[in-house]
Amino acid sequence: MTAITCKDIHFSYKPAFLKRYDVLKGLSFAVAEGSIYGFLGINGAGKTTTIKLLNNFIKPDTGTVTIFGLDARDIRARSFIGYMPENPGFYAYLNAREFLTFISRLKGTDRAEIKSSVDDLLRLVGLEGHADMPVSRYSKGMGQRLGLAQALIGNPALVILDEPMANLDPIGRRAFRDIFLTLKEQGKTLFFSTHIIPDVETLCDKVGILMNGMIVKEGSLDDLIASHIEYIECILRGREAAAFAERYRSQALGVTVQADNAILRFADEKLADAIVRDLAGSTVRMVSLEAHTQSLEDIFLHVAGGR
Amino acid sequence: MKKVSIIAMNTLKEAIRDRIVYVTLFLMLLGLLASQVITPLTLGEQIKVIQDLSLAFMNFFSVVIVIFVGTSVIRRELDLKTIQLILSRPVRRYQFIVGKFLGMVLLDIIILFIMGAGVILNILLIDKGIYYSMWYFHEVHYRALITAMAFMALQLVVLNAISLCFSTIASSSVLGAIFTFFLYMVGMFTQDLNVLLKMVHTSYLTFIITCIYYILPNLSILDLKNQAIYGIVPNFNQAAFLVLYALLYAGFLLIVSVLLFGNKEIK
Structure with a gap:
């Protein structure tokens, strides 16, 4: 009720x-x-x-x-x-x-x-x-x-x-x-x-x-x-991680390479599926895939700002 | 009825803890003491003067209390937002208004009882006083005095209804008090419209004055102070008419207050 x-x-x-x-x-x-x-x-x-x-x-x-x-x-x-x-x-x-x-x-x-x-x-x-x-x-x-x-x-x-x-x-x-x-x-x-x-x-x-x-x-x-995902962050590890990440540079918000680690940031959720599929035949491992959402305060300020 | 009585008792508690009640009672006491000093100077007229002064003080100070307490009784609830805590409960708006009104009526009864006791004592001090008794031209009619006090209570009931009505519509207590005082003063002279009617010979003016005469409260007919001094007590029919008039007029104003308050936005 x-x-x-x-x-x-x-x-x-x-x-x-x-x-x-x-x-x-x-x-x-x-x-x-x-x-x-x-x-x-x-x-x-x-x-x-x-x-x-x-x-x-x-x-x-x-x-x-x-x-x-x-x-x-x-x-x-x-x-x-x-x-x-x-x-x-x-x-x-x-x-x-x-x-x-x-x-x-x-x-x-x-x-x-x-x-x-x-x-x-x-x-x-x-x-x-x-x-x-x-x-x-x-x-x-x-x-x-x-x-x-x-x-x-x-x-x-x-x-x-x-x-x-x-x-x-x-x-x-x-x-x-x-x-x-x-x-x-x-x-x-x-x-x-x-x-x-x-x-x-x-x-x-x-x-x-x-x-x-x-x-x-x-x-x-x-x-x-969840409906306000700012970006998705994917951390890849392996000797070929940098080269793997570079393939997505054009679609990503940013690519950061540190030694054997590559960090990919992107907004399109579909890209995550593509990366997971491509990783199947690769030596590169995905160590983290995390969606960064807006806080309620961000959402509230966004809505209030748009009034 | 239970909720009405709870609100009435709370209103009474609020009123009797109001400083204005004690200040006014103190001023009334000073007035009565002053009358004890003044009265002996009016050789032969002591009994009349002490009754005149005592009843006048009683009337004046009870009206002051009713106007000040009555006009703030709703306004204060709105200003403090305490009304929100009451009306968010299963309490109907008419129960709130009637409870407030009955609380004020209870206050009238208590105030008049205290003042009445003071007045009787004040008169007794002169009436039974040993120094001036040989000079008295008048006697005290205690039954008439008490009757006058009872009708003073009815006058206050009508005044309560007026102040409550203004309290529901006026935007401030001060404004409500001014309106109530104005209507009280007008009410004390409404009877004089009869004199005006005899002088007017135009039909539409007669109609307008007659309408005003019946719409305005006729508080002067409830004022039996002068009659009491000469021992005049209204007979049963007169008394019944006056009681009925006062209760009907107060009831009508109470209904108006309920209707006004029923549509009021509680901000």
């Missing part, structure tokens, strides 16, 4: 007396249940707007948004969601324990379970020592931890996170990554927007790159990277 489905979403802001501003222009994507989906995009691409649509904070001009098959406007869809906004705000007059208790009650958690579940969540995000401190005294990182704790109240099947690791120190980021992976092991679906590409590379099963209100690239991390 798909956790999230967005079909041909159009959304525009219409400030009074000002020109209409199109934010989403035919956005479509789907997030499989039990997966981690990374939503990448530059500032203003429409990431937060998309997340607001998922939470029914705003309504699309056209298109449909479903959460586990239910229309996002359906109140029952909210039961599946745990949401952590970017820079979450809290009631300054409450401490973390009071705040989590308040949200637990809204979520409909059984009164008898609230105390233990709140304690568990505080421990999970490392705030057990600050549970009775007013939230107004929290640092940004502590606020982020509390933001995650409230998103996990009621054991939601889908956790939507907007820039979850933006204000965290390296220890906090590591802790969040571990929590996300644990949630995935528990079968939860995670959808998060971010600028931080290493987080996406570490965590995500699938990535969508949003640009100008549309998904311009989407796929599993492996597929995205």
Whole structure:
């Protein structure tokens, strides 16, 4: 089952007396249940707007948004969601324990379970020592931890996170990554927007790159990277390796010879087949054949640069 | 209803931890103390003056609290984005608005109870005071006083509904407070439109003024301060009409707030 489905979403802001501003222009994507989906995009691409649509904070001009098959406007869809906004705000007059208790009650958690579940969540995000401190005294990182704790109240099947690791120190980021992976092991679906590409590379099963209100690239991390092979490097060894490599110079990006080794770099994948075939009747041995792919960051910058 | 009550209790908790409530209560206390100093100077009129001053202070400071707390009750949630953490839960928007409104009504009751106790004590100090009792020309009608306070609470309920309505549409708390204060002032003089109606003889002007008269809140009819001083208590029919008017008007504004908020983009 798909956790999230967005079909041909159009959304525009219409400030009074000002020109209409199109934010989403035919956005479509789907997030499989039990997966981690990374939503990448530059500032203003429409990431937060998309997340607001998922939470029914705003309504699309056209298109449909479903959460586990239910229309996002359906109140029952909210039961599946745990949401952590970017820079979450809290009631300054409450401490973390009071705040989590308040949200637990809204979520409909059984009164008898609230105390233990709140304690568990505080421990999970490392705030057990600050549970009775007013939230107004929290640092940004502590606020982020509390933001995650409230998103996990009621054991939601889908956790939507907007820039979850933006204000965290390296220890906090590591802790969040571990929590996300644990949630995935528990079968939860995670959808998060971010600028931080290493987080996406570490965590995500699938990535969508949003640009100008549309998904311009989407796929599993492996597929995205594999589809962007920069060059293939082949290392040959043997007394005739240099002469063998020279035969392909015209088709190669470069040929380097070092003693009995020859390094061939080429872009055409078919050339690899030809080299392997020619090696069959030769004394030259192939010691390495490796595809050098672009990193996700390269792909992202390439897509962003082409906007 | 459960979610409404959770939001109402949270709103009340937020309001009673707001500094403005304590500052206003402190200023009210100063006002009452000042009235104890001023009243003995009004020989023979002490009872009337102490009632006048006490009820006026109570009315003024409770309105101040309602305007300041009421107009920020939604705006603050939007500015701090705490609203996102609530509406991403299975909470309907009308439950949020009604919860906020009921929380404010609870605040009204608590504030008026505290202020009312202060006012009664303030009047008792003069009424039962030994020094000036021989000079009194008036007597205190405690039943009428409490009735006036109850109708003051109804006035605040209507004002709450007005401030909530502006809180959902105004782009800032200050703007909401200005609009609410303006409408409160207009509401205190709506009854005077009747006088204007008697002076106008053009049919379309009569129609326009009549429309305005019925659309604007008539807060002055809920103001029973002067009647209380002379011991006048509305009879059952009058009281029922006033209660019904206040609740219907507040209910209408609450529905408007729910409709406005239902279509609001949560940014």
